[in-house]
Amino acid sequence: MKILVTGGAGFIGSAVVRLAVARGHAVVNLDALTYAGCLENIASVAADPLYVFEQADIRDRAALDRILAAHQPDAVMHLAAESHVDRSIDCPGDFIETNITGTYNMLEAARRYWVARGKPEAFRFHHISTDEVYGSLGAEGMFTEDTPYDPRSPYSASKASSDHLVRAWHETYGLPVVLTNCSNNYGPFHFPEKLVPVVILNALAGKPIPVYGEGLNVRDWLYVEDHADALLLVLGKGALGRSYNIGGENEARNIDLVKTICGILDQKRPKDAPYADQITFVQDRAGHDLRYAIDPSRIRDELGWRPSVTVEEGLERTVQWYLDNEDWWRALQNRDGVGQRLGTKG
Incomplete structure (x- = not known):
């Protein structure tokens, strides 16, 4: 199939692009190349005849x-978004414009295109979202697809709004949509x-x-290449109008995750003192959700998907990738916000 991927030069989007091309799909990558977009993320497929890049907002x-008219895709995977909670605290307007207005534009453009082509049954609009729309959990429980929305940050509120728009376009206009909400991603090409x-x-x-608060916030960690695999599966086999939660089945406290990374670095790039000695607790983020956890039963039971990478294995791969790709991350060090504490202007 031919897939239009929005945000395909970003972290998750580029993983989707690379995997889709590897599986023989034609891909049109639509990306505005904002601060987090990086063409080096998709350099491995840039010369492939299945791949086309369009710089657009x-x-x-x-x-x-x-x-849409020029490339006539069979499906749209909408990943383009502002996604950093700290940035949303400082500049919420950017998140409203991109995540809400931008998604509205994508829906209307896709709907007009779909109608003009005679409403082909095989067309899909896949909206990729986050588990942060559900709010914060206590020590127990997990998010399911039926968990009420309770966003706590400008970022998660803007993504919740975009989710509601996608469902409305399905119910009102019949646009064939699927939705996914993922847990925290990590892996190669993660913007620094x-x-x-x-x-x-x-x-x-x-x-x-830096570790916010006491590092007790819990997240479910999903290796980005596992996520890309799940997204392509939902695009191809997900039920129309249905949402699927995608989790890594790898819950960890932030402080434990940080210490694990430090331990991996102690082995791979040893120095005189343990890296964990550099851990510094800093003032917590405003409105910091305590815990996220995904119940992945629906995607497992309906589509047969489970993550293939444990957090230990994924972190080892990720650390090695950053050690091996210093040119990639050094080139990003001067981009807006990198190396600075964000989210303090609220």
Whole structure:
């Protein structure tokens, strides 16, 4: 099939692009190349005849109409989004414009395109979202697809809004949609402002490794290449109008995750003192959700999917990738916000 992927130069989007091309799908990568977009993420497929790149912003409706008409995809995978909670605290307007207005533009462009082609039954609009729309859990319980939405940050509120728009376009206009909500991703090509790459790169640089609060916040960690595999499966076999939660089945407290990374670095790049000595507890993020946990029963029972990578194996692969790809992350060090504490302006 031919797939239009929005945000395909980003972290998760590029993993989807690389895997889709490897499996023989034609891919049109639509990306605005904002601060987190990086063409090096998809350099391995850039010369492949199955791959095409279109630089465009999902807030530009005319560009979306042009690209859909020119390439005539069989499906849309909508990943383009502002995604960093700390940035959403400082600049919520960017998240409203991209995640809400941008998704509206994508839905309307896709609907007009779908109608113009005679509403083909095989067409799909796959909206990729986050488990953060569900809010925060206590020590027990897991998010299911029926968990009420309770977003706590400008980021998660904007993603919740986009989820509601997608469902509305399905119910009102019949647009054939599927939705997924994922847990925390990590792995190769992760932009160096999120927790895992921050820990790795600060450790290597001999800088303090910042941990919010006491590091007791719990996340379910999903290796990005597992996530890409699940997304393509849902696109091909997910039931219309259905949502699927995608989790890594790997819950861990932030402090334990950080210490695990430090231990891996102690083995791979040893120095005089343990890397864990660089851990520094800093003021917590505003509105920091305590715990996220995914119940993956639906995607497992209906589609037969489970993650293939444990958090221990995935972190070892990730650390090794950053050690082996210093040119990639050094080139991003001067981009907006990298190496700075964000989320303090609220």
